[in-house]
Amino acid sequence: MARYLLSRLGQSLILLLIVSFIGFAVLTLAPGGPLSQFALSPGMTQEQIDKIASQMGLDRPVVVQYFDWLSHLVIGDWGTSYRDGQSVLHVIGSHLFATLLLMGTATVISVTLGSSIGIYSALRRGGAFDYTMTVFAMVALSIPTFWFGLIAIYIFSLNLGWLPAGNMYTVGDGSVLDYVRHLIMPATVLALVDVAIWSRYMRTSTLNVVNQDFVRTAKAKGLTGRRVLLKHIVGNSLVPMITLAGLQLPMVLGGALVTETVFTWPGMGRLFLDSLGYSDYPVVMGLLMASAVLVLVGNLLADITVALIDPRIRLD
Amino acid sequence: MTDEKKNSAHLSRRQALMMMGAAGAALMTPMAIGRDKAFAANADATGQLVLAFSQEPTVFNPLMPHIEVDEGVYYAVYDTLFDFDPDGEFFPILAAEVPTVANGGISADGLSWKLKLKEGVTWHDGTPFTAEDVKFSLELTVDPDFRSFRSTGYKLMQDITVVSDTELTWTMSEPFAPMAAILASTYIVPKHVFDGAADKNATILNTAPIGTGPFKFKNRMAGDHIELEANADYHMDGPFLKTLIIKYVPDLNVMYTQFKSGDIDVIGLQYITPDHLAEAETLDGKVVKVAGTATFESIGLNMTRPQFQDKAVRQALYLAIDKTSIIDALYYGVPTPTETYMPQQSFYYNDSLPKHEFSIDKANAMLDEAGWEKGSDGIRVKDGVRLSFSNSTTAGNHLREQAQQFIQQTFAMIGVEMTIKNFPPAVMWGDYWMNSEFDSVVVGLNTLAGADPDTSDYFMSTMSPALGGSGQNTFAYQNPKVDELLTKGAQNFVPEERKAIYQEMQAVMREDLPFLPMFQYAVVKGWKDDVTGPTPNVNNRIDTWNVRDWART
Numbered sequence: 001m002a003r004y005l006l007s008r009l010g011q012s013l014i015l016l017l018i019v020s021f022i023g024f025a026v027l028t029l030a031p032g033g034p035l036s037q038f039a040l041s042p043g044m045t046q047e048q049i050d051k052i053a054s055q056m057g058l059d060r061p062v063v064v065q066y067f068d069w070l071s072h073l074v075i076g077d078w079g080t081s082y083r084d085g086q087s088v089l090h091v092i093g094s095h096l097f098a099t100l101l102l103m104g105t106a107t108v109i110s111v112t113l114g115s116s117i118g119i120y121s122a123l124r125r126g127g128a129f130d131y132t133m134t135v136f137a138m139v140a141l142s143i144p145t146f147w148f149g150l151i152a153i154y155i156f157s158l159n160l161g162w163l164p165a166g167n168m169y170t171v172g173d174g175s176v177l178d179y180v181r182h183l184i185m186p187a188t189v190l191a192l193v194d195v196a197i198w199s200r201y202m203r204t205s206t207l208n209v210v211n212q213d214f215v216r217t218a219k220a221k222g223l224t225g226r227r228v229l230l231k232h233i234v235g236n237s238l239v240p241m242i243t244l245a246g247l248q249l250p251m252v253l254g255g256a257l258v259t260e261t262v263f264t265w266p267g268m269g270r271l272f273l274d275s276l277g278y279s280d281y282p283v284v285m286g287l288l289m290a291s292a293v294l295v296l297v298g299n300l301l302a303d304i305t306v307a308l309i310d311p312r313i314r315l316d
Numbered sequence: 317m318t319d320e321k322k323n324s325a326h327l328s329r330r331q332a333l334m335m336m337g338a339a340g341a342a343l344m345t346p347m348a349i350g351r352d353k354a355f356a357a358n359a360d361a362t363g364q365l366v367l368a369f370s371q372e373p374t375v376f377n378p379l380m381p382h383i384e385v386d387e388g389v390y391y392a393v394y395d396t397l398f399d400f401d402p403d404g405e406f407f408p409i410l411a412a413e414v415p416t417v418a419n420g421g422i423s424a425d426g427l428s429w430k431l432k433l434k435e436g437v438t439w440h441d442g443t444p445f446t447a448e449d450v451k452f453s454l455e456l457t458v459d460p461d462f463r464s465f466r467s468t469g470y471k472l473m474q475d476i477t478v479v480s481d482t483e484l485t486w487t488m489s490e491p492f493a494p495m496a497a498i499l500a501s502t503y504i505v506p507k508h509v510f511d512g513a514a515d516k517n518a519t520i521l522n523t524a525p526i527g528t529g530p531f532k533f534k535n536r537m538a539g540d541h542i543e544l545e546a547n548a549d550y551h552m553d554g555p556f557l558k559t560l561i562i563k564y565v566p567d568l569n570v571m572y573t574q575f576k577s578g579d580i581d582v583i584g585l586q587y588i589t590p591d592h593l594a595e596a597e598t599l600d601g602k603v604v605k606v607a608g609t610a611t612f613e614s615i616g617l618n619m620t621r622p623q624f625q626d627k628a629v630r631q632a633l634y635l636a637i638d639k640t641s642i643i644d645a646l647y648y649g650v651p652t653p654t655e656t657y658m659p660q661q662s663f664y665y666n667d668s669l670p671k672h673e674f675s676i677d678k679a680n681a682m683l684d685e686a687g688w689e690k691g692s693d694g695i696r697v698k699d700g701v702r703l704s705f706s707n708s709t710t711a712g713n714h715l716r717e718q719a720q721q722f723i724q725q726t727f728a729m730i731g732v733e734m735t736i737k738n739f740p741p742a743v744m745w746g747d748y749w750m751n752s753e754f755d756s757v758v759v760g761l762n763t764l765a766g767a768d769p770d771t772s773d774y775f776m777s778t779m780s781p782a783l784g785g786s787g788q789n790t791f792a793y794q795n796p797k798v799d800e801l802l803t804k805g806a807q808n809f810v811p812e813e814r815k816a817i818y819q820e821m822q823a824v825m826r827e828d829l830p831f832l833p834m835f836q837y838a839v840v841k842g843w844k845d846d847v848t849g850p851t852p853n854v855n856n857r858i859d860t861w862n863v864r865d866w867a868r869t
Contacts, residue, residue: 084374167574
């Protein structure tokens with residue numbers, strides 16, 4: 001196991017280095033740059049832009065800029081945002097709570113609800129519930145989140161006035177209840193698609209297990225349906241879901257761009273898009289590296305967990 | 317109404333309030349509205365207001381490179397020496413009076429300046445504001461170690477001398493009339509914050525700005541909002557709001573929805589989209605106003621291209637644009653047609669320029685007469701030059717893209733081929749624009765600095781990067797008459813005389829057409845009807861120019 005982890009770590013480091021280099025090159029070689037937004041400002045001159053670029057070190061060759069950035073990253077200095085002058089870790093950290101709150105809630109809803117629907121559909125395969133849920137999943141997967149979010153706002157905020165039209169909390173309030181009221185719509189809209197995905201995967205996985213020999217054996221030896229379900233079916237059909245959850249981890253921290261936009265939620269997805277729009281290289285690179293690490297960690301955790309609970313799989 | 321009087325009234329009222337106690341203060345609150353200082357004690361600020369922008373303000377040192385929405389915060393937190401009101405007249409803020417030739421603040425030759433400041437102004441942290449702060453701010457703009465937003469004008473200032481805590485003088489290396497307008501958009505920063513700072517680009521101003529303005533910076537939730545609170549010691553009328561929230565709403569449809577639902581009290585930049593205007597005007601409890609801005613839309617021509625050398629071609633192209641249809645059909649009639657770069661609200665606007673006319677017949681006749689003959693492909697040619705060129709603008713700007721296609725069709729009717737070649741913003745407005753690599757563009761430009769009519773950066777022949785200059789004359793326009801008028805105007809400090817100069821210049825350019833003026837932009841502003849104060853001001857970049865006056869009734 002230790003050897004396995006060590007080799008995975010080595011592979012990961014090389015992978016991160018490649019990701020960082022490609023990311024940096026694509027970012028800095030793309031036309032525009034952090035100063036192009038000032039070009040149309042009244043009184044701005046090319047001379048002034050050149051001067052600012054030189055002060056920020058943007059006039060150096062890309063390779064020099066890359067190694068400068070990398071050498072700082074290695075000693076834990078992620079750099080400073082061009083946009084607000086804060087350290088990159090601080091910028092990312094300040095969006096973390098909002099993201100965790102929204103994505104965490106949505107993930108809990110989608111995993112529990114999605115798995116339950118999936119299992120139930122599989123057990124009553126071809127029944128009315130299975131049929132309805134299949135249709136629901138297709139619809140949910142087809143509706144653009146943006147549209148669904150706006151419709152939800154139209155109905156529940158503008159017409160019924162039950163829920164706020166967006167934002168994470170009311171400035172000046174900020175009680176738990178206030179957060180909950182603000183969380184309901186975005187979390188539901190976000191969970192909708194994920195419920196559909198999880199239910200489909202879970203249904204397929206459960207169907208695979210239900211038809212296995214050991215399930216038939218368990219039933220044959222007289223176990224109650226409930227016991228077969230909980231001990232033999234659910235446990236085994238959840239194994240592939242662990243891998244899916246591992247893939248989901250970077251998503252949880254990566255935020256949900258569209259939902260965050262519609263509900264003006266100050267999460268990581270918006271941060272990424274805004275930073276990209278302003279060519280805020282240090283923050284974009286920071287987010288890129290953080291999500292690359294999460295992808296690797298998520299995969300590794302999934303592999304290890306699967307190996308731990310499924311004795312047939314060994315990591316060597 | 318001098319400030320001394322105001323201050324004494326303010327103090328006595330505050331003392332009176334202290335004696336009367338909290339109950340008395342609550343009773344008096346409804347009177348704290350309007351500009352009358354006698355009733356407007358600053359301690360009475362009440363209520364909260366949410367102002368939304370579609371971009372996030374992030375730069376809080378006002379002398380560093382920033383965008384418009386950042387200035388939305390500056391007007392609340394900082395002060396300028398003086399500013400423009402909606403009529404283009406100066407009014408003092410930190411200055412005791414606005415320097416002019418008439419009051420002796422500026423010498424007749426425009427070289428010696430004398431500035432008197434208000435007494436008793438303090439920074440938000442309690443430190444007294446003095447002339448040293450002004451001197452420091454002005455010098456910071458040209459400090460080689462500082463990432464300064466602008467150096468135009470400032471670099472002409474020499475020997476900035478602090479005469480006393482409330483007075484300073486300087487000389488200009490050459491007369492430069494736009495200096496007053498530049499000062500009107502120069503926010504003064506506190507010197508003491510920079511004392512001992514190793515890096516002037518990384519001070520506390522970046523994260524927790526300290527100003528002299530009507531509101532104190534309270535906190536910022538990154539990606540969401542900034543919370544500001546009333547400065548009870550403000551040196552002018554106001555503020556009348558206890559809390560001002562500047563909210564970031566990244567999507568315009570969402571912003572409008574939140575305005576409808578009441579989550580937003582005042583809808584700021586980029587405002588209500590024109591397609592929502594008709595509906596917005598019917599909303600209960602909202603005030604919706606169309607207001608002109610200083611930005612004008614035009615087809616900009618690259619004057620180094622052989623296709624555009626003949627004035628007849630430029631005039632014929634102008635005749636072949638169906639402006640009215642574009643404005644009415646694409647822009648819901650919100651913008652105003654224009655013949656010049658000068659906003660129609662400006663004191664310097666020339667309202668007697670020839671009116672545009674859409675006439676394919678006249679355009680064809682003009683080109684025929686000038687000797688441009690149609691080739692076998694229907695495109696006009698003269699001396700080997702084909703009347704064919706590309707037109708570029710920001711890809712994804714749907715209204716502009718539709719306008720382009722419409723213009724493309726009417727141009728085809730006069731034997732002109734216009735191809736469309738659009739780019740994403742970063743490419744479009746990068747070197748492609750700055751170094752005049754385009755044939756023609758659709759562009760919205762504000763060529764003015766505040767209310768000053770000087771546009772040398774944009775139209776002076778020496779200001780074209782493509783011709784070896786360093787300004788923003790990306791049309792590469794060269795006209796000795798315009799150069800002469802711009803030079804004369806920049807050295808004249810008498811508004812009436814300058815008016816004649818700049819009106820003549822507008823007439824010359826209307827005839828010359830280095831760009832084909834389309835319309836002056838207007839935006840659809842909106843606020844709840846219990847909000848008073850928001851006032852469109854074409855001379856300022858952002859809505860909060862008078863946020864000190866905003867109130868809720």
